[in-house]
Amino acid sequence: MKVLVMAHAPVIALLSDFGTSDGYAGVMQGVILGIARDVPLVDLTHDIPAHDVAAGAWVLYTSWRYFPGHTVFLAVVDPGVGGARRAAAVQVESRIFVGPDNGLFSLVIAGGTVEAAVALDNPRYHLGAPSATFHGRDVFAPCAAHLAVGIPLASLGSPITPETLIRLPILQAERSGSTVRASIVHVDRFGNLITSVDSALTTLVLITASTTLHLGRHLITVRARTFAEGPTDQPFLLRDSSGHLAVAIRDGSAAAQLGAHRGDSVRVEGLPS
Amino acid sequence: MKVLVMAHAPVIALLSDFGTSDGYAGVMQGVILGIARDVPLVDLTHDIPAHDVAAGAWVLYTSWRYFPGHTVFLAVVDPGVGGARRAAAVQVESRIFVGPDNGLFSLVIAGGTVEAAVALDNPRYHLGAPSATFHGRDVFAPCAAHLAVGIPLASLGSPITPETLIRLPILQAERSGSTVRASIVHVDRFGNLITSVDSALTTLVLITASTTLHLGRHLITVRARTFAEGPTDQPFLLRDSSGHLAVAIRDGSAAAQLGAHRGDSVRVEGLPS
């Protein structure tokens, strides 16, 4: 990247499954601004499907490196709120992730270096009497805001051994000889089907002329570099902006037209074995 | 609350029923930034159901105290725009609420101290020639922005006697002996059913072992402190993050599974009479 990067001061990026109707996401921002009024806030998304930790992990995975260094991610998809799961802040390289330790950070941790992690058990940085049901407001938001104004990570609570952080097996792609067995990990707004075949393997798939992707009864062989280059009458393979292998349909929804869903299995055949 | 609160400079929080598709909410922010470029803006929500003043009142009620002092709330759910309803700015303790005087501020006013109120009839602080149909853009947004940059409330228009502000009966809960008759006032994104039984009465309901909640043909007796503690096979009572009594289903939607809607009556029985 040749761009001028001038910003080393923090930003807070918010991700949740709160939706936007109830004011829950806005309230977290109100709490933050009471502590860190001058920190820019970005709504990464609040439309993660309710309780869908893996979906939240995917969006963090595809997003976090595009935010400036020192960004604090306030990420709350937290079906176990108030229960045994730990509340955590995890520093991965120069960014910090604040939220439940339930696997939401699985893909960030898998792709980055964990520098430190703490359990958010110092009540000094919580709202006065935290509710049992809304730690986004009462624990995570104030902790994220304090980090953004310079409170050290270690002040927020007891150290966590990074190896004990919860990791979910979200991106499975197994290569065996000339075959890769993978799955659809994300269906985006346009109906593009993004698979668990990662960037390096996608390069190999796309440069090998003989590869085919099997999705249910569909066999996809055409490939394109862009949506505009794709054929108009059949689905095609392309590299998604995440780097992963994807199935798309030009000016249409591959999900709708192929009847495909997140979690569906895909199989790539024809790789050099 | 033991957190460091450093912010006394204003913030503007926006709430409306404009949705996010038409650009109406964004335009209000454009107008604000032309007057108050350095004021942080928070979208509390723009997804209040169209024309649903009571729904907007609920979100303000559960949110406003979590925003910093001196926050200006720009709140527009305004089916009577351009008609006889007053355009108002109402100072409640250290926050100011700008929007139509149609009941939208009912619950804030009921729970806080009104310090002052004005009708927004000074055209100096409106856009040049206000439309008849979009006072959010032409009247409320510029007035909110001017308040945020320090224009005194009294400059925006004629004084309103606080007692004349419109109040809607949104949170009705009547106790009679051992029974409380109340209603569902909000159904959130997760399908939790939040009732009009307020925080003090909720404490009494939850500590009294014999209480039951009747909702249509359903009788709910189990209670939990958190979602994670709830049973997996039946609905349960818990204290919502607003403090109110709520009915929830673990990892599911109580609204969908019980066929319940906002406005449905509930009855709590078994209180000490």
Place this chain on the structure above:
Amino acid sequence: MKVLVMAHAPVIALLSDFGTSDGYAGVMQGVILGIARDVPLVDLTHDIPAHDVAAGAWVLYTSWRYFPGHTVFLAVVDPGVGGARRAAAVQVESRIFVGPDNGLFSLVIAGGTVEAAVALDNPRYHLGAPSATFHGRDVFAPCAAHLAVGIPLASLGSPITPETLIRLPILQAERSGSTVRASIVHVDRFGNLITSVDSALTTLVLITASTTLHLGRHLITVRARTFAEGPTDQPFLLRDSSGHLAVAIRDGSAAAQLGAHRGDSVRVEGLPS
């Protein structure tokens, strides 16, 4: 406008068809904040229907003059991403529009004076290795951010002759004698039907007592200044906040009740010929 306008420093307003579920809109903001941390960001909307360039053009048209001078609009509805369409930055009076040259800026250009335009072909202001499928993140966001921090428009790439910018015929309204043939160009969240009859012609329609609007089998003759003044039992004509002629139903959706959609033809009759 008599308001105090203090802001001449830039703001970035974002518009896209990315929706809010995938994090795509948030990632663009992350990229921007890495370059231009102190620039206020406004989400004008990310809910333009997928690939609907004309719908994006309408929202820009009704919004852009309400943003402060020097606003940079980052607008991405880009079905041809990675293909032959030009990536452009277009200065219209004091604002700059960054996005694909595919007609998205048609209505802004038609109503304003184009001062300069460039193709975004200087890789110095892109992310390192732009993807083929997400120029919003890799090209448009970094270019918008650089403009906001003061990089001159001419630095971003080769000049474009303004006359060659793509213009789509979105707002068609043909007057012939006493008749105007037009269409519905936007249906808003409330179900109001906004037509291509522009502000000047709307004035003429509304002051001429004998005019009627024909929409399919419906004939609409009543007019109102505000929603609150409209009749309760039939649709009526009013001036939308964009200035255009609209059809509304009080406390209801004209689109639903009249079975009308964007693109439907309307005919106004009875103008002085």
